[in-house]
Amino acid sequence: MSNWLVGTSIDHYIHATRWLLFACMFGLMIMWPAMRLSQEIDPRLAPSQILWDWFSLNLAFQVVIWPMKVSAQWNTAQTLWLDAVMAVWSLLVGVVLAWAMRRGTGRDRIAGMVICVLICFGEPAIAALLSMTQNAGNTWHWPILLSPIETLILLTANPPMVAPIHILGIAMLAMAGWLTLGASLRHAD
Numbered sequence: 001m002s003n004w005l006v007g008t009s010i011d012h013y014i015h016a017t018r019w020l021l022f023a024c025m026f027g028l029m030i031m032w033p034a035m036r037l038s039q040e041i042d043p044r045l046a047p048s049q050i051l052w053d054w055f056s057l058n059l060a061f062q063v064v065i066w067p068m069k070v071s072a073q074w075n076t077a078q079t080l081w082l083d084a085v086m087a088v089w090s091l092l093v094g095v096v097l098a099w100a101m102r103r104g105t106g107r108d109r110i111a112g113m114v115i116c117v118l119i120c121f122g123e124p125a126i127a128a129l130l131s132m133t134q135n136a137g138n139t140w141h142w143p144i145l146l147s148p149i150e151t152l153i154l155l156t157a158n159p160p161m162v163a164p165i166h167i168l169g170i171a172m173l174a175m176a177g178w179l180t181l182g183a184s185l186r187h188a189d
Helices: 002-006 010-037 046-071 076-103 106-133 148-155 165-188
Strands: none
Touching: 010 046, 010 076, 010 106, 010 148, 046 076, 046 165, 076 106, 076 148, 076 165, 106 148
């Protein structure tokens, strides 16, 4: 509904939907880890609780993303890829959370939160610093999309300008992390 109050042209909708997606991303990648890392939980139950949180939060995100398909005039594939960006990067953050909570020390929790912030904001910060050091005549391009921020910007463009292969790469990284975590839990028992 907030998208309709901002403006009536597609450019207004693109900016409003981007801000709403950024707010959701901030909640999934920063607020959820901060909340979960500040709680006490049985380290043996942490991975299952994190996966349950991840599923619940991504299910709630469906109520946000699919109405935006209509207001932003996205096609179904574009909406699915935007949904995948949130799911995949939050799954990667979930791995970090599960690892940090498994050990349960304050140092591990702080390191986990720092990694979550770097997953979200590390690449844009590095790209901004590198672009500021370039001469005014030189254009600089960062060819890797490791952060969900730039991916969301490119996917919400009209037309969308991102290849889904890097999203699949992040998905494979997250799955490898969860499989490694599962294997280490099995050996610990």
